[in-house]
Amino acid sequence: MIDVAIIGGGPAGLSAAVYTARADQETYVFDDGSGTTRDVDRMENVYGFPEGITGPELVERGHRQAEKFGTEFVSEEVVRLAQSGETYEIETTESTYEARGVVLATGASYKSPAIKHVEEFEGQGVSYCVECDAFFYRDDPVAVVGAANYAAKEALMLLDYTDDVQVLTNGNEFEADPGLRDRLDEEGIPVRTDRLDRLEGEDMLERVVTRDGEEIAVEGVFVALGAAGGTDLAEMIGVATEGQTIRTDEEMATNLPHVYAAGDVTGGQRQINTSVGEGTRAAISLLEALRGTGEYVDYQKLETAAGD
The missing domain is CATH 3.50.50.60 (FAD/NAD(P)-binding domain)
Structure with missing residues (x-):
């Protein structure tokens, strides 16, 4: 049993990992290396990098920082997510893991087949x-x-x-x-x-x-093109989605306890700065929920919203 499973190793996922691992929560980041951030050219609008930075460089720095605080990285594709009582099972191509909390930070990955009339x-x-x-x-x-x-x-x-x-x-x-x-x-x-x-x-x-x-x-x-995206995994356990995005409240909480989402998979402004902020907020909210000190989340309200 691990404390936190973060699915996605881009800016949102790595930012969340820094916070949860630094808080002494056993944190695993599941990242098969297919994130789109790795393809981003030099960016000049990322805070703290006046000379600009490329996507791969930024991810590599985030990886090192999360690893410094004890984050474990699993280079396996996540193919299924399931709820098991009050915990969650993360099934990869190689193994199955169990976690107390989950952060979905897979980025935006909707693929439709090149077939007429789909x-x-x-x-x-x-x-x-x-x-x-x-x-x-x-x-x-x-x-x-x-x-x-x-x-x-x-x-x-x-x-x-x-x-x-x-x-x-x-x-x-x-x-x-x-x-x-x-x-x-x-x-x-x-x-x-x-x-x-x-x-x-x-x-x-x-x-x-x-x-x-x-x-x-x-x-x-x-x-089922490519790897399972964030909304694919979310729908497997009944997390509310809207189109190809996951629905969250202002604390990045979904309609399921201890399941949060951050970054491009939540829609909105698809900017790295935004993803880092949402990853931070999701991690802090999850930490508070795991400790039992977080603000009350009206999961029934979020569940109702899922059917709107």
């Missing part, structure tokens, strides 16, 4: 969340669109609801870890690498059509 069938056969919608496809033929660990994990999860599951990579090479590939083989889940052209159906989704004109009969398509 948006038209959203809510009518196209979903971005197995945990949320798989129940509606019991015993129906379904497919997962994706080509990495996230897609493999989602396909395996769908077996709880239907035996008719396949993975569609949309022309990409399937890059899931060997262990996950073996599990797909064992469960009889085929992986198809056809390039996909469009989705078809009357009122609801009925088929996927490949570029070669072949029809794949499915009633549900679950999009």
Whole structure:
């Protein structure tokens, strides 16, 4: 059992880690190295760097600072988040961890597949969340669109609801870890690498059509491109989202106890300075909640807001 799990190793996550680790809370940062901050060119609007600084440099400094206070870094992709009583389970491609509190700081990572008519069938056969919608496809033929660990994990999860599951990579090479590939083989889940052209159906989704004109009969398509993003993970445990952002109050609290969010995944001004501030606020709020000294959070109100 660890105290704090921070998912995301960008400015928001590292800022939160500095505060929680410095407060003697066992802190783990889960970061698979895919953060967009690493691609940012030299920035001249970051406080304290009059000569400017690049994204990679800033992240590396934050990493060193968080590590100085005892933060542990896990270079594994998080594929699932689950609530277990009063704690939370963080499942990666390699292991499962349990934490008292969570900060979601994954950045903005919404990916839609390059397939015609996807948006038209959203809510009518196209979903971005197995945990949320798989129940509606019991015993129906379904497919997962994706080509990495996230897609493999989602396909395996769908077996709880239907035996008719396949993975569609949309022309990409399937890059899931060997262990996950073996599990797909064992469960009889085929992986198809056809390039996909469009989705078809009357009122609801009925088929996927490949570029070669072949029809794949499915009633549900679950999009799982790249790694699980912040809203994907949030929805797995019932955290309120709005579009592709996580809903929080002014203290960065979500509608679940001890779960906070910070940075680009919360929307608003997508600036590094803002992310650092939100990471700090989320960490302080979580520390107060873990000690039982924080301000009262009306989770029922936040839950109601989730349905607005």
